[in-house]
Amino acid sequence: MQQFPNLDALVFRSPASVRFPPKSEWFRALLKRLIGRMNEFQFDPSDVLYESLCASMTSDSEDGQHECFFRIFPNLFDSDLSKASYILLKQRVQHISNGTTGLSCWGASFVLANFLTNSPHSVAFSNVSHALELGAGCGLVGISFAASNASAKVTLSDAHPAVLRQLRENVALNFDCSRSSQSLVSVERLDWTDFERRTLPKDAELIIAADVIFDPSLFPPFAQLLRLLLCAESVPGGVVALICCTVRDKSTVDHFLRIIENHNISVRAQYNCYFRNGIYGDQIAFRLPQRFVLKFFFPSGYF
Numbered sequence: 001m002q003q004f005p006n007l008d009a010l011v012f013r014s015p016a017s018v019r020f021p022p023k024s025e026w027f028r029a030l031l032k033r034l035i036g037r038m039n040e041f042q043f044d045p046s047d048v049l050y051e052s053l054c055a056s057m058t059s060d061s062e063d064g065q066h067e068c069f070f071r072i073f074p075n076l077f078d079s080d081l082s083k084a085s086y087i088l089l090k091q092r093v094q095h096i097s098n099g100t101t102g103l104s105c106w107g108a109s110f111v112l113a114n115f116l117t118n119s120p121h122s123v124a125f126s127n128v129s130h131a132l133e134l135g136a137g138c139g140l141v142g143i144s145f146a147a148s149n150a151s152a153k154v155t156l157s158d159a160h161p162a163v164l165r166q167l168r169e170n171v172a173l174n175f176d177c178s179r180s181s182q183s184l185v186s187v188e189r190l191d192w193t194d195f196e197r198r199t200l201p202k203d204a205e206l207i208i209a210a211d212v213i214f215d216p217s218l219f220p221p222f223a224q225l226l227r228l229l230l231c232a233e234s235v236p237g238g239v240v241a242l243i244c245c246t247v248r249d250k251s252t253v254d255h256f257l258r259i260i261e262n263h264n265i266s267v268r269a270q271y272n273c274y275f276r277n278g279i280y281g282d283q284i285a286f287r288l289p290q291r292f293v294l295k296f297f298f299p300s301g302y303f
Contacts (some may be wrong), residue, residue: 001150031053068091091103091104104138108245111180116141117149126149130205131149131154132155134225139170207241210243223263
């Protein structure tokens with residue numbers, strides 16, 4: 001810090017953090033940790049850090065007034081640091097608001113986004129021409145995939161009107177409307193319980209979904225939709241679905257898999273991801289250790 005005296009001001013008072021304020025609770029935790037670590041190594045924290053900490057404490061009451069905040073992920077899912085890109089997402093303070101969970105980011109979306117764009121497996125998806133995200137929520141998975149695969153068409157779908165509005169905002173935050181890439185990323189309404197087969201995308205090679213396995217009443221319609229998408233005849237190479245869920249209750253996941261099997265859909269690959277000590281990839285902090293599972297789905301008889 002002595003070699004970079006303005007670094008703390010650059011980070012904590014940057015135009016980006018002022019324009020897109022983070023959640024004060026998270027910001028305060030980060031500042032406390034940083035100040036504590038600096039004291040450990042006998043560095044004197046700057047006035048900027050203490051002033052920012054005080055401001056975050058007084059803004060607690062404001063968090064109740066402001067329904068939304070922003071999360072910035074600099075190069076989070078891209079190992080090529082030369083691109084100097086970041087993903088910016090708007091989300092609600094409350095995990096459940098407006099009667100939906102889709103206005104907040106959930107753990108499985110981080111895992112799936114990383115798997116698709118910055119893991120040894122990501123090369124398998126680099127030539128996908130059209131990806132469809134089901135239950136996109138804030139859009140982290142689809143937006144990160146679109147940012148890493150500039151030539152791919154990406155459709156983000158959800159059903160709740162408030163979620164669709166926020167999705168469109170997040171797409172606009174991350175893609176220049178004047179560039180052709182904007183036209184490749186679209187937001188569409190897709191209600192699993194009320195859709196017409198003729199309106200479904202017919203050329204999606206990759207179906208992606210994160211944290212959609214939690215409500216058993218939605219399993220049958222979701223399985224029916226997934227079956228139709230997987231059996232699209234207009235995709236010569238076949239369609240693959242990749243679903244990531246947080247294992248909160250194993251019996252719920254097992255029930256989902258039974259429903260899937262009843263719709264003649266097979267699990268062809270599975271990856272279990274465990275995160276200990278509240279840290280994932282040294283960049284994302286979770287409050288509690290969590291377990292995630294990634295599953296590849298194909299229609300039975302695909303091979």
